[in-house]
Amino acid sequence: MADILDLDAEVVAEHTADLIRWLPVDRPRQVVDLGCGTGAGTFALLAEFPEAHVTAVDTDVDHLRRLRDKACELGLADRVTTVQADLDTTWPDLGTPDLVWASASMHHMADPARALRQVHDVLAPGGLFAVVELAGFPRFLGTDLEDRIHAASDRRHADLVPHRGADWGPKLTAAGFTVEAERTLAIHLPQSEVVGRYALAGLRRMRGTVDDVLSAEDLAAFDDLLDPHSPTGLLHRTDLAVRTERSVWAARKA
Structure with a gap:
């Protein structure tokens, strides 16, 4: 999953930066990235707000290790604090941030209203x-x-998320x-x-979730797509593209 998160960060980097620039916020100093993953939002926030310090929170130790390593490589270690926490249980001390960013993480919460x-x-x-x-x-x-x-x-994950x-x-x-604002x-x-x-990494991950759901014919066609050596495989398709949407809600505390 960490590799997919890194690839996602690379592929949609410009769109993430665009969403952050759109936010109605002026030079925040203390920022929290909830469910930071491997740091796509963290590093985009650091780039957009050069005076900010980001507290990056995630449950996954490996994700946080990757984030810290990258922060060191970029010379940003003094502007990032990583916190390992399960936000479905006891919340850590996150200070009093001016901005909280949560990208594709709130839907993982067991009780989103509480979060x-x-x-x-x-x-x-x-x-x-x-x-x-x-x-x-x-x-x-x-x-x-x-x-x-x-x-x-989606049917397999309906109960999980x-x-x-x-x-x-x-x-x-x-x-x-x-x-205050919404945007898709x-x-x-x-x-x-x-x-x-x-595409190859993402669909390979999905393959394990549909093994006992799809027909034998569909599974064979799926496996052909995932074969990097197949002439009709994913990597040889001329119609390959990323098609998706991201929605953002900007909400103010009175």
Whole structure:
């Protein structure tokens, strides 16, 4: 998963930066990245806000290790603090941030309403909470087979991540925030070397979730797509592209 997160960060880097520039926030000094993964949001936030210090929070020790290593490589170690925590249990001390960024992480919370209230409690008065949500896993081909693969994977994950793709606006309002702005960004990136690696890694991960759901014919066609040596495989498709959407809600604490 860490490799996929790194590839995702590389592929959509410009779009992530665009979303951060769009936020109605002025030079935050203390920023928290909730569910930071390997640091896509953390490093984009550091680049956009050169005076900020980012506290990066995640449950996964390997993700945080990768993030720290990259921060050291970039000479940013003094501007990043990593915190390993399970936010479904006891929240760590996150200070009083001016900005909290949560990209594709809120839908993983067992009790999102509780997590939203926790963020409201820790934010500085007038602070901003940015929630970014994905429209499911990206599409790469737009074929009927890919539709069936996604449908099968979505059914498998429905109980595990029931809040994925939720409308966070009403949930933020219920937690005491004022939603100041919303935006949905359509992403369509043409074939490239990194797009090919991203698609192959992502679909390989999905393969294990549909093994006992798809028909034998679909599984054979799926395996052919994942074969880097097949002339009809994913890496040789001229129609390969990244197609997805990311939505963001910018919510203010009064």
